[in-house]
Amino acid sequence: MEAGRALALGQDEALGGGRRSVEAPFGRALARLGESRPDIVGLTADLGKYTDILPFRDAFPDRFFNVGMAEQNLVAVAAGLARTGKVPFATTYGVFATRRAYDFIAIALAHSNLNVKIVAGLPGLTTGYGGTHQAIEDLALMRMIPGLTIIDPCDATEIEAATEAIAEHRGPVYMRLLRGSVPVVFEPGHIFEIGKARRLREGSDVGIISTGFMTERALDAADAFRKQGISVGVLHVPTIKPFDAEAVAEFAGSVGRIVTAENHVVVGGLASLVVETLFDAGIAKTVTRIGLPDRYIECGAVPTLQAKYGLTTEAVIATITALS
Amino acid sequence: MLRNSPPGSADIGALEHKARRLRRHLLTMARGQGQGYIGQGLGIADTLAALYFHELRYDPHNLTWPDRDRFLMSTGHYSIALWAALAEAGIIPVEELTTYGADNSRLEMSTLDTTPGVEMIGGSLGHGLGQGVGQALGLRVDRSDARVFVELSDGEMQEGSTWEAAMSASHFRLDGLVALIDCNGIQADGPVVLDMEPVADKWRAFGWQTFEIDGNDMTAVVGALAGARQRNGKPKAIVLRTLPGKGVPRIESSEKSHFFRIDVAQWDGIIAEFEKGVGAAQ
Numbered sequence: 001m002e003a004g005r006a007l008a009l010g011q012d013e014a015l016g017g018g019r020r021s022v023e024a025p026f027g028r029a030l031a032r033l034g035e036s037r038p039d040i041v042g043l044t045a046d047l048g049k050y051t052d053i054l055p056f057r058d059a060f061p062d063r064f065f066n067v068g069m070a071e072q073n074l075v076a077v078a079a080g081l082a083r084t085g086k087v088p089f090a091t092t093y094g095v096f097a098t099r100r101a102y103d104f105i106a107i108a109l110a111h112s113n114l115n116v117k118i119v120a121g122l123p124g125l126t127t128g129y130g131g132t133h134q135a136i137e138d139l140a141l142m143r144m145i146p147g148l149t150i151i152d153p154c155d156a157t158e159i160e161a162a163t164e165a166i167a168e169h170r171g172p173v174y175m176r177l178l179r180g181s182v183p184v185v186f187e188p189g190h191i192f193e194i195g196k197a198r199r200l201r202e203g204s205d206v207g208i209i210s211t212g213f214m215t216e217r218a219l220d221a222a223d224a225f226r227k228q229g230i231s232v233g234v235l236h237v238p239t240i241k242p243f244d245a246e247a248v249a250e251f252a253g254s255v256g257r258i259v260t261a262e263n264h265v266v267v268g269g270l271a272s273l274v275v276e277t278l279f280d281a282g283i284a285k286t287v288t289r290i291g292l293p294d295r296y297i298e299c300g301a302v303p304t305l306q307a308k309y310g311l312t313t314e315a316v317i318a319t320i321t322a323l324s
Numbered sequence: 325m326l327r328n329s330p331p332g333s334a335d336i337g338a339l340e341h342k343a344r345r346l347r348r349h350l351l352t353m354a355r356g357q358g359q360g361y362i363g364q365g366l367g368i369a370d371t372l373a374a375l376y377f378h379e380l381r382y383d384p385h386n387l388t389w390p391d392r393d394r395f396l397m398s399t400g401h402y403s404i405a406l407w408a409a410l411a412e413a414g415i416i417p418v419e420e421l422t423t424y425g426a427d428n429s430r431l432e433m434s435t436l437d438t439t440p441g442v443e444m445i446g447g448s449l450g451h452g453l454g455q456g457v458g459q460a461l462g463l464r465v466d467r468s469d470a471r472v473f474v475e476l477s478d479g480e481m482q483e484g485s486t487w488e489a490a491m492s493a494s495h496f497r498l499d500g501l502v503a504l505i506d507c508n509g510i511q512a513d514g515p516v517v518l519d520m521e522p523v524a525d526k527w528r529a530f531g532w533q534t535f536e537i538d539g540n541d542m543t544a545v546v547g548a549l550a551g552a553r554q555r556n557g558k559p560k561a562i563v564l565r566t567l568p569g570k571g572v573p574r575i576e577s578s579e580k581s582h583f584f585r586i587d588v589a590q591w592d593g594i595i596a597e598f599e600k601g602v603g604a605a606q
Contacts, residue, residue, distance in 0.1 A: 072450070077458035081444065082458075084462025085390070085462070085466075210396070
């Protein structure tokens, strides 16, 4: 393993504000699925330990392939496996999947609509290791690929549900991974459906449209505002593509102010999708965009960086407070 | 009905005849559009004849048969040769060949996997070998003895992903994977612009059992393919030294052999030159 990757480990996900957490929800869900789905195979590019896929490897060593530090080959090999009827789950970090293997995801997977699932660690600002490891623009890059499904789950419950859903779905998927001890925001029974947004809080003064772990912040912010008599609605949009434009337009029409919240640059991702959706629907409202600036982020401790760049609950509250 | 199963002894004369038929198709196809990747097609024709009419185990009427041998053409622009081979193999109609490169044709100048018999989208070079590795792993999981043949080119070896795939094939001991490396000495900007020699030594160093032959000598091609049948824990590389434009002296000697475009009238002269060569050989 290269030194840079080692340093990026263990300082992940400053999430969880007092919530219960689950260890390796993705890997455990995949290992469970592997029992009833002999067609599922696992792959990684020297990041098995750090993308939570080892429970699957340990359960099904003959169906697990580590291709070494070679992300183009990771995707090409997954494509070949899919051609023989397998359902490959291939893990690496988001930066490597999207930046290094883009042509392979576009042509080898999406152009042929192959049934491969890319599961990508360190989304957005979940490591303090700097621009080399922070996948701040992966949603934007992946969004441009025709036919690719893109998921940004919020918590451990949703990761497990999404893992099952994408295994069931036929076609290429890019899913962001929260790894290690992942907080539980949603109770068991939370429904995840590819392509569907969920309204998690009703409210009419302000409406937050959020994806990924920013939905946790949005819910906490909404609950704090409620105590002050301000009603804040929350629409959770875990599927970036296909985008639930209908739900977003309906939600946006029902609230006074619109705020988007994403663990991603504010260009090309959720905010851009919401603005496009509102324009198409003829809804003329200002959108306040919470997310990362359009530049590379420095190194540092994750909590410090998330606070600095407005991704904490406190920062979300401050941004919304400043609106009024 | 299964072809080439079990593999019989090779009738070299019959395979050379097939290769001539492929070349004749190629020339007709390129004449239709007045252009095409004819140089590469003529160069690889012998290998495709040996594969489809001697080595590959497949059923032209059941293209998704799980235990078929796979042939992946990574160099999508060689499609002209693949279309000719698929037509001769009875997978697509021979009459369709004249649509090569025309609007709405299934027979594109670069392969798309929507055409029957195509196992991958070629053309973005450096994609094929890794996909071959994946298919070979999938066949192993299924305990199938089917093999995977991947054609790639000397220029394509400049793509780093080719070597990522080469490393993984030997690591996974994929002895049913056969790389057919067409070394024709040309690439888009002219003669090979980055020296790739010694090619065979590179493959050996990556752990591949390697054969180096004249790719336009049918006996040599058939012999190397037979040698590559061994299931000995090593992937196989066959380095094919081919002549772009083989069979048509005017194309063989052309500096434009990467992409050939001439007047329709001149194509008749080219075809006459080919037939004259065929006559002299027989």
